[in-house]
Amino acid sequence: VQGIPIQDGCILNKNPATGELISKVPITTNVEEIVEKAHDAFLPWSTTTSAQERIELLKKGLEEIKSISTELAPLITQEMGKPLLEAQGEVEGVADKDEYFQILQDALQPIQHNSSTVIRQALGVVVILSPWNFPADEILLLALPALASGNTVIVKPSEVTPETGRMVVESMAKYLPTNVLQVAQGDGSVGAALVGNTSVKMVCMTGSSATGKKILSTAAPQLKRCVLELGGKDPMIVFDSADLEKAAHDAVAYSLSNSGQVCCSIERIYVADAVHDEFCKVVSEKFAPNFKVGNGMEMENLVGPLVSTTQKEHVEAHVQDAIDKGAELLYQSSVPEDAPEGSSFFPVTVLSNVQRGMRLYDEETFGPVVALTRFSGQEREAIDLANNDSPYGLGSAVYTKDEELAQRVATQIQAGQVGINCYALDHMDVACPWVGHKESGFGFHSGRQGFENFSLPKTIVNVPK
Incomplete structure (x- = not known):
């Protein structure tokens, strides 16, 4: 979309302020293998850990991000251009999530109704197609509730900010079981392969309305759940x-x-x-x-x-x-x-x-x-x-x-x-959902209402004898 050059199977990652090459990032070619690994990791992750245990692991990942903030913020500026002060604010914001996690934990608690109990059940493999304008924050806004809910996650960062995406994902994955959180690099063709894979159960994307409509079309035959934050005016x-x-x-x-x-x-x-x-x-x-x-x-x-x-x-x-x-x-x-x-x-x-x-x-x-x-x-x-x-x-x-x-x-x-x-x-208070009306969104995220989109309610009825 942004005319990012690709050469010899690599993204040519350039600084928009100088035109200089930052790095060559290999495009992921084993999409099916990555999805299969995420699928295999799903059951043990979702069934042998509690929501509280998962949240504690995620907190460790955020501490890791905080510890590398002096590397991450300048990298954001170098990859997509935003002023360093804004990049620092983005990194500081993603690392401060105490109230956020409390709301998330509350959203995952069982609810008792006489002889019926409503629990939350994870969906499976979740794909996150993250944008370049907030390349750290937007990954975590979607990955944290997805992972806390018991899903496994594959992040495809924008091809504009591949190194930022890699650094965020690797920092979080360090504290998680193998293949629970992975990264896939590439352009729209890699995103399309992820969205179309039958083992993927949910797609989250922040980007243009045109791209969102294409994702919905691809996801429709399997009725994949989608959370799409789209354009605005x-x-x-x-x-x-x-x-x-x-x-x-x-x-x-x-x-x-x-x-x-x-x-x-x-x-x-x-x-x-x-x-x-x-x-x-x-x-x-x-x-x-x-x-x-x-x-x-x-x-x-x-x-x-x-x-x-x-x-x-x-x-x-x-x-x-x-x-x-x-x-x-x-x-x-x-x-x-x-x-x-x-x-x-x-x-x-x-x-x-x-x-x-x-x-x-x-x-x-x-x-x-x-x-x-x-x-x-x-x-x-x-x-x-x-x-x-x-x-x-x-x-x-x-x-x-x-x-x-x-x-x-x-x-x-x-x-x-x-x-x-x-x-x-x-x-906005951290408890509020972030919603797009009309062509600005499909589904929504954040706040208790948004967190609940990353799991499904299941009712268990146990009538006493």
């Missing part, structure tokens, strides 16, 4: 009563986080007519210029390169199309003048008058662009724009000092997460 609604400084700060920060390469990145900002011009001024003159573009290994840079030259061309096309069709360029940053050939830096860009019919408005962009659209300020129009102008429904945000208005709008927006005067992802 998240709206942010700024009403005229909003705290404009706070809203403008968040509009910029959460459009540009990870260079805009986040499924729940803010990609559509609807600003009430009464405050539109002032808001645009604060965004473009006060906040956007603070985000310097450059190599993520240099701490002063808050926006790294895009993940690949393919992604850079995609974002360039969206921005140029918008300008050609009438969008106004309010601000555009510089990029490193000495950027080497093969790097993929894209300037921080602020555009107003972004409208329907522009690719920047209609499609997922995934780049460091702040896209502003004027609306009347009416509640009904805001809801209709948020819901009807995109097939996606991952996250969203509403900014207003009117609490009743905020609650009304939040309950009507078709999205899995809605932030009121905040960005939901940054403030």
Whole structure:
């Protein structure tokens, strides 16, 4: 998808900031053998260990990841470009899971109903196709509940971040029985072979909606269970009563986080007519210029390169199309003048008058662009724009000092997460599920409700004599 080169059976793993080769990673050719090993390891893993014992082993794996954080965080930056500070935050977040494990353990406990007991039973072999934008966190978000539930797991990291995926999986697998957790490297053909294998009982994927639909099609003949976190085009609604400084700060920060390469990145900002011009001024003159573009290994840079030259061309096309069709360029940053050939830096860009019919408005962009659209300020129009102008429904945000208005709008927006005067992802409790509505997801993960997707309930009835 990202145009990652493959040569002599190896992924050519390159740094998007420099174009330099990091490593050559051999593509897995023995997919059937790996699945068979996972299948053979399933029964002893699921039947001879308790949920508590499995969780204790997983905690040891997370301690291992914490111990290598000074190696893992820079590797993330080198492979996919995000600023080192963001990579460090990702690694620190995956290692801090005490409350998470308590909720997970509670979700796996038997429930007694008179003469009936409901237990949780593992599914079997689970395949995780992990993304490149959060290459450590997204593996563990899915692997931890899958393993704790008694499943065996095969992780195929994105071909963009193969070494990060390998390091995370090997760190966790060190404390687990042989073949309970394995890694398979490669492109979409390896993923397709895993999804289509008849011994695989569940597929988890974070990625594009188009890829998710292909996975569902492949999984359908066997009715494999799927948890798919897919694309997004998240709206942010700024009403005229909003705290404009706070809203403008968040509009910029959460459009540009990870260079805009986040499924729940803010990609559509609807600003009430009464405050539109002032808001645009604060965004473009006060906040956007603070985000310097450059190599993520240099701490002063808050926006790294895009993940690949393919992604850079995609974002360039969206921005140029918008300008050609009438969008106004309010601000555009510089990029490193000495950027080497093969790097993929894209300037921080602020555009107003972004409208329907522009690719920047209609499609997922995934780049460091702040896209502003004027609306009347009416509640009904805001809801209709948020819901009807995109097939996606991952996250969203509403900014207003009117609490009743905020609650009304939040309950009507078709999205899995809605932030009121905040960005939901940054403030969600660990007990909450992460859900994509519409074409942003199929199934869901996290929170007790999400953890339960990695096992099946079984009712055992024992009537006393």
